[in-house]
Amino acid sequence: MTSVMLLENIHESANSRLAEAGVTVERRPGAVAGAELRGILASHDLIGIRSATHLHADDLQAAPNLLSIGCFCIGTSQVDLTAATAAGIPVFNAPFSNTRSVAELVVSEAVMLLRRIPEKNALAHAGQWAKGAAGSFEARGKTIAIVGYGNIGSQVGVLAEAMGMRVVYYDVQPRLSLGSAKAQGSLVDAVSHADVVTLHVPATARTRNMIDATVLSAFKPGAILINASRGTVVDIEALAAGLREGRLGGAAIDVFPTEPKSNRDAFVSPLQNLPNVLLTPHIGGSTEEAQENIGVEVAAKLANYLATGATIGAVNFPEVDPGPLHSAARLLNVHGNAPGALAALNTLLAKEGINITGQHLETRREIGYVVTDLDKAPSAALEQALRAHPGVIRLRVLRPDGEVSAG
Numbered sequence: 001m002t003s004v005m006l007l008e009n010i011h012e013s014a015n016s017r018l019a020e021a022g023v024t025v026e027r028r029p030g031a032v033a034g035a036e037l038r039g040i041l042a043s044h045d046l047i048g049i050r051s052a053t054h055l056h057a058d059d060l061q062a063a064p065n066l067l068s069i070g071c072f073c074i075g076t077s078q079v080d081l082t083a084a085t086a087a088g089i090p091v092f093n094a095p096f097s098n099t100r101s102v103a104e105l106v107v108s109e110a111v112m113l114l115r116r117i118p119e120k121n122a123l124a125h126a127g128q129w130a131k132g133a134a135g136s137f138e139a140r141g142k143t144i145a146i147v148g149y150g151n152i153g154s155q156v157g158v159l160a161e162a163m164g165m166r167v168v169y170y171d172v173q174p175r176l177s178l179g180s181a182k183a184q185g186s187l188v189d190a191v192s193h194a195d196v197v198t199l200h201v202p203a204t205a206r207t208r209n210m211i212d213a214t215v216l217s218a219f220k221p222g223a224i225l226i227n228a229s230r231g232t233v234v235d236i237e238a239l240a241a242g243l244r245e246g247r248l249g250g251a252a253i254d255v256f257p258t259e260p261k262s263n264r265d266a267f268v269s270p271l272q273n274l275p276n277v278l279l280t281p282h283i284g285g286s287t288e289e290a291q292e293n294i295g296v297e298v299a300a301k302l303a304n305y306l307a308t309g310a311t312i313g314a315v316n317f318p319e320v321d322p323g324p325l326h327s328a329a330r331l332l333n334v335h336g337n338a339p340g341a342l343a344a345l346n347t348l349l350a351k352e353g354i355n356i357t358g359q360h361l362e363t364r365r366e367i368g369y370v371v372t373d374l375d376k377a378p379s380a381a382l383e384q385a386l387r388a389h390p391g392v393i394r395l396r397v398l399r400p401d402g403e404v405s406a407g
Contacts, residue, residue, distance in 0.1 A: 001022065001023075001024050002021075002022065002023045002024065002045045002046070002067075002306060003023065003024040003025075003026065003043075003044045003045055003046070004018055004023050004024070004025055004026070004044060004045065004046035004047065004048060004070075004302070005026050005027075005028065005040045005044045005046075005047050005048070006025060006026070006027045006028070006047075006048040006072075007027075007028050007030070007031060007032055007040075007047070007048065007049050007050070007053050008028075008029070008030060008031055008049060008050040008051075008052055008053060008072075009029050009030075009050075010027070010048050010050065010072045010291075010294075010295060011072075011291040011292050011294065011295035012295065013291075013292045013293075013295035013296045013299070014048065014070075014072065014295035014296070014298065014299040015027075015295075015299075017295075017296055017299035017300055017303055018046075018299050018302065018303060020303070021302075021303035021306055021307060023045075023046065023302075023303070023306070026044070030052070030261075030262050031049075031050075031052035031053040031261055031262065032053055033053070033054065037053065037055075037059055038059055038062045038063070041055075041059060041060070041062060041063035041066050042062060042063055042065070044066070045065065045066065045067045045068075046066070046067055046068050046069075046070065046302055046306075047066065047069055047070070048069075048070040048071075048072055048298065048299075048302075049069070049070070049071060049072065049078065049079075050071070050072050050073050051073050051075060051078055051282065052078075052259075052261055052262070053078065054078045054079075055069065055078065055079045055080060055084070056080050056083070057080045057082075057083035060080065060083045060084055060087050060089065061083070061087070063087075064087075066087075066089055067089070067305075067306070067396075068089060068090050068091070068092065068302055068305055068306075069084060069089060069090075069091045069092070070091075070092050070093075070298040070299070070301070070302050071091060071092065071093040071094075071298070072093075072094060072291075072294050072295060072298045073093065073094065073098075073285065073294065074093060074094060074095055074098060074152075074285065075093070075202065075203065075230065076091055076093050076315050076316075077202070077203040077230065079091055081315065081316040084316055085316045085317065085365075085366070085367060086366075086367075086393070087393070087394070088334035088367070088393040088394030089394075090305060090311050090314035090316065090317040091314060091315050091316050091317070092298055092301040092302060092305070092313055092314055092315070093298065093313075093315055094293070094294040094297045094298050095151055096151055096297070097285075097290055097293035097294040097296075097297045098284070098285030098287070098290035098291075098293070098294060099151050099152050099155050100155065100289075100290070101284065101285050101286070101287040101289065101290040102152045102156075102228050102284040102285055103152055103155040103156045103158075103159055104159070105228060105254070105280075105283075105284050106152075106156050106198050106226050106228055106252075106284075107156060107159045107160055107163070109226055109252035109278055110139060110144065110160070110196045110198070110224065110226060110252075111139050111163075112252075112278065113196075113224045113226075113249070113250040113251075113252060113276060113278065114136070114137045114138070114139055114142065114195070114196070114224065115136045115137070116135055116136050116250070116276055118250070118275065118276050118277060118278050119275035119276045122275070135249075137195075138164075139160070139163050139164065139165055140163060140164030140165065141164060141165070141166070142165050142166070142195040142196065143165065143166040143167075143168060143193060143194045143195050143196070144156075144157075144160045144165050144166070144167055144168075144194060144195065144196040144197075144198060145168050145169065145170070145184070145190040145191050145193075145194035145196070145197045145198070146167065146168070146169040146170075146181075146190075146198055146200060147169070147170050147171075147187065147190060147191070147197065147198070147199045147200065147201060147210075148169075148170075148171055148199060148200035148201035148202075148229065149169040149170070149171040149175040149177075149181075149183075149200070150171070150175075150200060152200045152228075153169060153171075153198070153200035154169075154175070154178050154181075156198055156200065157169060157177075157178055157179065157181045158178055158179060161179045161180060161181070165196075166180075167179065167180065167181040167182070168181065168182045168183075168184050168190055168193075168194065169181055169182070169183060169184065169190065170183070170184045170185075170186065170187050170189070170190035171183075172206075187210070187215060188215065188218045191215065191218055191219050191220075191223070192218050192219070192220060193220055194219075194220060194223060195220065195222075195223055195224065196223065196224045196226065197219065197223060197224070197225050197226070198225075198226040198227075198228070199211065199225075199226065199227045199228070199229045199233055199234070200228070200229050201229050201230070201233055202229070202230060203229075203230035203231075203232050203233070207230070207232070207233050208232050208233070209232070209233070209234070209235045210233055210234075211225065211227075211233060211234045211235060211238075211239070212235040212238055213235065213238040213241070213242075216235075216238055216239065216242045216247070216248070217247075219242075219247070219248060221247060222248070222249035223248060223249060224248070224249050224250045224251065224252070225239065225248060225250075225251045225252075225253075226251070226252045226253075227251075227252070227253050227254065227255060228252075228254040228255065228284040229255065230255055231255040231256040231257045231258070231259065232257055233255075234253070236253075236256065236257060236269065236270055236271065237270055239251060239253075239271065240270040240271055240274065243271070243274050243276075243277060244274065249276065250276035250277060250278075251271065251276075251277050251278070252277070252278040252279075252280070253269075253271060253277070253278070253279055253280070254280045254281075254282055254283060254284045255282055255284075256269060256282075259281075259282060260281075263281075267281065301313050301314075307324075307325070307398075308321075308322055308323065308324060308325060308330075308398070309322055309330060309332040309371045309396070309398065310322060310323075311369060317364065317367075317369060318362035318363055318364040318367065318368065318369040319362060320360045320361075320362050320369055320371050321360075322358070322360045322371040322373070325373070325398055325399075325400055326373075326400075327357045327358065327373035327374055327375060327400075328374055328375055328376045328377055328399070328400070329373075329374045329376065329377040329378065329397055329398065329399050330371060330372070330373050330374070330397070330398040330399075331345075331349075331370075331371070331372040331373075331374060331378065331386075331395070331396075331397055332369075332371055332394075332395065332396040332397070332398065333345060333369070333370045333371075333372065333386070333392065333394075333395055334367060334368070334369050334392075334393040334394040334395075335367065335368050335369075335370070335391045335392050335393055336366065336367060336368070336391040336393065337363045337364075337365065337366055337367050337368045338391055341368055341370075341391055342361060342368075342370060344389060344391075345370065345372070345386070345389075348382065348385060348386060348389070349372070349374070349378070349382075352378065352379065352382050354374050354375065354376055354378060354382075355374070355375040355376075356372055356373065356374065356375075357373045357374065357375055358372070358373035359371070359372045359373070360372075367393065377397070377399060378397060383395065383397060
């Protein structure tokens with residue numbers, strides 16, 4: 001029976017969807033690493049993680065029977081996607097389910113920082129009465145610059161514009177603006193006239209420390225920076241210097257270059273104890289609604305892949321959606337993207353007298369993925385011959401009775 005290990009307190013909404021698909025569900029509350037992680041990978045067909053568990057190439061190489069990885073979050077930088085692809089393992093995530101939660105947090109933080117709530121709150125807790133309007137502003141009429149205008153960034157723009165803010169954005173890809181948002185030609189153009197700058201970009205080599213001392217010097221005096229994307233995007237030391245010197249008006253940081261592995265570990269940052277700074281422990285998508293939706297979304301993708309071979313929504317794989325299985329068997333073949341791979345497969349099927357009733361092929365860079373419906377199930381000898389064929393990375397056979405052979 002197919003089994004899955006769900007780590008890091010993944011919402012229980014995933015349990016029912018996977019159980020419906022005939023998957024045995026096991027759970028652990030925290031992140032796992034090293035030998036313990038490899039033991040889990042070796043003994044389970046699927047694994048579900050969030051952001052604290054990291055799957056490296058050597059971890060995946062030690063898991064020859066792992067069928068798929070579910071990242072129950074937006075980002076997938078915690079997985080070595082190149083290694084997963086080379087092993088024929090599709091990786092699924094939830095790019096949309098926590099969009100609203102993150103967008104609401106960002107806009108609410110912008111309002112709180114414009115009103116200087118963090119420092120006034122700290123003074124009130126310390127017994128000081130700091131009533132006054134100096135340095136406090138309405139959000140209405142202010143400019144917010146959104147760096148990364150994807151699913152979350154565009155929703156931040158919609159909410160901000162509804163509050164009367166002027167919205168500008170910068171993205172390396174051409175994006176259709178929502179509402180009255182205006183695209184900017186460069187990062188510096190976007191940040192130089194903004195009262196609030198919010199970041200919504202992935203963790204890549206290109207975005208690493210993209211907000212450094214040079215870019216921060218282009219910020220409008222007194223501007224506010226919000227980062228709810230990835231911790232490596234901001235040079236934290238440079239940001240702390242800008243706040244201490246008073247060049248920036250405030251910051252809200254939800255993600256950090258180095259984060260504690262669990263709630264039991266200490267958190268240390270150069271931004272601690274600075275006025276008008278909000279520090280939150282990577283909770284942008286941590287609402288009950290978002291986690292429930294993420295659990296359903298990723299579990300559904302994993303279940304669909306198990307039942308039909310569909311890879312729609314996989315971040316590292318050719319996307320194929322063959323639909324429900326109505327034939328005698330379905331062959332799922334991950335192979336190197338080289339000339340003749342499909343012809344070799346079909347020739348072996350023809351030699352056994354198997355007729356192809358449907359076939360779906362997609363390629364993506366170095367791999368190809370072909371889903372082939374057959375009028376009869378392949379023999380054990382044919383399966384062995386297919387797995388042994390040069391270029392075949394992984395093979396799985398589905399049958400209408402739910403029986404699966406994989407390898």
